[in-house]
Amino acid sequence: MTPPQSKNFHTANPEAESAIDRSIPEFEAAKISDEDEYFQNHKPPSYLPEIEKEVQEFIEYHRKNTQKRIALVTSGGTTVPLENNTVRFIDNFSAGTRGATSAEYFLENGYAVIFLHREFSLLPYSRHYSHSTNCFLDFMTEKNDKIEINPKFADEMLKVLRKYNDAKESNSLILIPFTTVNQYLYTLKTVSECLHVMSSKALFYLAAAVSDFFIPQSRMPTHKIQSSATKDGELVIRLAQVPKFLSRLVENWAQGAMIISFKLETDNNILIKKATSALDRYHHQLVIGNLLQTRKKEVVFVKPNGDNDWIKLNEDEIKGNVEIESKMIPAVIKVHDEWIQSNSS
Numbered sequence: 001m002t003p004p005q006s007k008n009f010h011t012a013n014p015e016a017e018s019a020i021d022r023s024i025p026e027f028e029a030a031k032i033s034d035e036d037e038y039f040q041n042h043k044p045p046s047y048l049p050e051i052e053k054e055v056q057e058f059i060e061y062h063r064k065n066t067q068k069r070i071a072l073v074t075s076g077g078t079t080v081p082l083e084n085n086t087v088r089f090i091d092n093f094s095a096g097t098r099g100a101t102s103a104e105y106f107l108e109n110g111y112a113v114i115f116l117h118r119e120f121s122l123l124p125y126s127r128h129y130s131h132s133t134n135c136f137l138d139f140m141t142e143k144n145d146k147i148e149i150n151p152k153f154a155d156e157m158l159k160v161l162r163k164y165n166d167a168k169e170s171n172s173l174i175l176i177p178f179t180t181v182n183q184y185l186y187t188l189k190t191v192s193e194c195l196h197v198m199s200s201k202a203l204f205y206l207a208a209a210v211s212d213f214f215i216p217q218s219r220m221p222t223h224k225i226q227s228s229a230t231k232d233g234e235l236v237i238r239l240a241q242v243p244k245f246l247s248r249l250v251e252n253w254a255q256g257a258m259i260i261s262f263k264l265e266t267d268n269n270i271l272i273k274k275a276t277s278a279l280d281r282y283h284h285q286l287v288i289g290n291l292l293q294t295r296k297k298e299v300v301f302v303k304p305n306g307d308n309d310w311i312k313l314n315e316d317e318i319k320g321n322v323e324i325e326s327k328m329i330p331a332v333i334k335v336h337d338e339w340i341q342s343n344s345s
C-alpha cells in the first residue's frame with residue numbers, strides 16, 4: 001500500500017536556478033481580464049507535469065472503476081516570496097483546518113478527493129494528531145518498557161485509522177501540495193483542466209486563503225534582501241494584485257463543474273454583501289461566508305437565488321466537539337445533487 005502523499009517533489013524549496021530574469025516584461029497590477037497575462041509572465045513550477053500525470057490517473061481510475069464524484073478541496077494559505085532564493089515571505093493565518101476537516105467528510109460521503117493543500121499544513125486524518133496543540137506523543141503511554149496507545153484514546157484512534165485506511169485502499173484521496181501563490185495558481189489551473197472530463201460531477205470547494213498581493217517574477221530580487229540596502233532603515237515593498245482566478249475557473253477551466261468559493265471577513269456587517277457581490281461577479285453556484293472570529297461555530301451559505309442559509313453549532317454541539325464541517329458537507333452535497341440534476345436534463 002502506498003501512502004497518498006506524493007514524495008517526489010517539495011514545494012517549500014525555492015527554484016533557485018530560476019533567478020531574476022530581466023527579459024520578463026513588467027507585470028502591471030491586475031484587472032479582472034488579466035488572468036491570461038499572469039500565465040504569460042510567470043513561469044510554471046518545474047514539477048507541474050508530474051502532478052498533471054498523477055491527477056489524470058486518479059480521475060481516470062474513478063471514471064472507469066468507481067463512478068465517484070470528485071471534489072477538489074483547496075486548503076491552507078499561500079506564501080508570497082520576497083526573494084527568489086527565499087529567506088523571507090509574506091504568509092497568512094490559515095492552518096488548513098477547514099480544508100482538511102471538510103475533505104474527511106467528503107470522503108465519508110462517497111466522494112473521491114483531490115486535496116490541494118499548503119505543504120506542511122493540516123492533512124485529512126493525520127490532523128487529529130499532528131497539530132502542535134494536539135501532539136501525537138500525548139496519545140502514547142509507556143508500559144513494561146514498551147510504548148502503547150493510551151487506552152483513553154484507543155477507540156477514537158481506531159475509528160480515525162479505519163477511515164484513513166479506507167481512503168487509501170479505495171484510492172479515494174490524492175494529496176497535491178503547494179507553497180507559493182504562483183504554485184497554487186498553476187496547479188489549480190492544471191487540476192481544473194484535468195477535471196473538465198467530470199463535468200457536473202466535479203465539485204470545487206475553494207477553502208484556501210489565497211494571497212491578494214504578490215511580487216511579480218519580473219521584479220523579484222535573486223538573493224536575500226540586505227539590511228544595508230534599505231533607505232533610512234526602511235524597507236519599502238511594492239506588491240501587485242493577484243488576479244482573481246474565479247472568473248477563469250467558472251468560464252473556461254472548469255466549465256460545467258459546481259464551484260463553491262469562500263469569503264472570509266472580520267466584520268459581520270459586510271460578510272453577506274461581499275459574498276453576494278462575489279456571486280454577481282463570477283456567476284458560480286455558492287459562496288460560503290465565514291467570520292474569522294466564529295468560523296468554527298457558524299457559516300452562511302449565500303446562494304444566487306438570494307437565500308442566505310446559516311449553519312450553526314448549538315451549545316451542546318460545541319461542548320460535544322462536533323465539527324461544523326459535519327453539518328456543512330451534507331448541505332453542500334445537497335446543492336451538488338441539485339446541480340447535477342439540473343445539468344442532466
Ligand code: PMT
Nearest residue numbers: 094095096097098206207210243244245246261262263264
Ligand atoms: O484554514 P483555517 O484556519 O481553517 O481557515 C479557513 C478559512 C477561514 C481560510 C476558510 O474558511 C476561508 O474562508 N477561505 C477563503 C479565504 C478568503 O476569503 O479568500 P479571498 O477573499 O481572498 O478569496 C475568495 C475566494 O476567491 C476564495 O474561495 C479563493 O480561493 C478565491 N481566489 C482568491 C484569490 C485569487 N487570486 N483567486 C481566487 O480564485
